[in-house]
Amino acid sequence: MPILTLRGVSAAYDHHTVLSGVTFALQEGDTLAIVGPNGSGKSTLAKAILGLLPLQSGSISWGEGISPRQIGYLAQQTQIQKDFPASVQEVVLSGRLNHLGRRPFFSREDRRAAQKNMVRLGIDALAKRSYRDLSGGQQQRVLLARALCATEKLLLLDEPATGLDPLVTAELYQLIDSLKKEKGLSIIMVTHDIAYAVSSATKLLHLEEKPLFFGTPEEYRRSELGRRFLGGESHA
Numbered sequence: 567m568p569i570l571t572l573r574g575v576s577a578a579y580d581h582h583t584v585l586s587g588v589t590f591a592l593q594e595g596d597t598l599a600i601v602g603p604n605g606s607g608k609s610t611l612a613k614a615i616l617g618l619l620p621l622q623s624g625s626i627s628w629g630e631g632i633s634p635r636q637i638g639y640l641a642q643q644t645q646i647q648k649d650f651p652a653s654v655q656e657v658v659l660s661g662r663l664n665h666l667g668r669r670p671f672f673s674r675e676d677r678r679a680a681q682k683n684m685v686r687l688g689i690d691a692l693a694k695r696s697y698r699d700l701s702g703g704q705q706q707r708v709l710l711a712r713a714l715c716a717t718e719k720l721l722l723l724d725e726p727a728t729g730l731d732p733l734v735t736a737e738l739y740q741l742i743d744s745l746k747k748e749k750g751l752s753i754i755m756v757t758h759d760i761a762y763a764v765s766s767a768t769k770l771l772h773l774e775e776k777p778l779f780f781g782t783p784e785e786y787r788r789s790e791l792g793r794r795f796l797g798g799e800s801h802a
């Protein structure tokens with residue numbers, strides 16, 4: 567049974583449609599790469615899946631035991647977020663906000679989950695450091711630990727490797743792949759890294775306001791669109 571099903575999803579800003587007719591289903595354990603040129607609606611689709619943007623039309627339904635509140639989300643970073651004045655520990659712990667319910671404070675279990683994920687991502691020694699003083703790669707690890715605190719099932723990563731050098735990018739991808747294997751997580755990743763998408767995803771969605779392709783990376787490689795895009799014409 568799919569964990570996530572989209573049927574004819576369209577979304578708009580101020581009545582201006584920027585995404586239309588998105589239909590696909592995601593199975594447990596899938597890694598979906600969402601690719602497409604700048605401004606093609608990738609982040610908008612991520613926000614629609616998270617329930618942060620009302621749909622213009624269509625529907626999104628969830629499998630058993632999962633809802634938008636249980637997604638671990640790593641958003642595209644703005645400069646303001648990079649300068650966020652909080653400690654690493656506080657940023658990671660904020661991933662547990664969706665577990666608070668009516669409780670006003672984090673519980674021991676919340677703190678334990680934050681600690682466990684900091685250790686898993688190799689950032690526990692940085693716990694007391696200020697988030698804004700970290701390198702880009704360290705910041706992405708902190709945000710990944712934060713996202714892991716929010717979910718047992720699905721990570722939604724919006725361009726997690728932006729601004730990282732190739733070595734740190736490779737480390738981050740390795741980390742994501744090992745988390746996927748260890749925890750059986752499903753992953754949705756918005757990315758401009760088409761090479762990573764075709765080598766590591768199980769499904770690929772190519773958006774240019776409308777979905778131009780949905781299928782396996784192998785099918786994408788063989789398609790005319792895939793050949794064109796993989797040739798490097800349109801990725802930024």
Ligand SMILES: Nc1ncnc2c1ncn2[C@@H]1O[C@H](COP(=O)(O)OP(=O)(O)OP(=O)(O)O)[C@@H](O)[C@H]1O
Nearest residue numbers: 579580584602603604605606607608609610611756
């Ligand atoms: N908050 C907003 N208000 C109005 N228009 C927006 C808003 N956010 C995005 N848009 C517009 O919606 C379209 C799709 O944007 P979106 O950010 O989803 O694209 P993207 O594929 O993620 O782009 P990129 O690869 O550059 O991150 C663009 O034309 C963008 O200008």
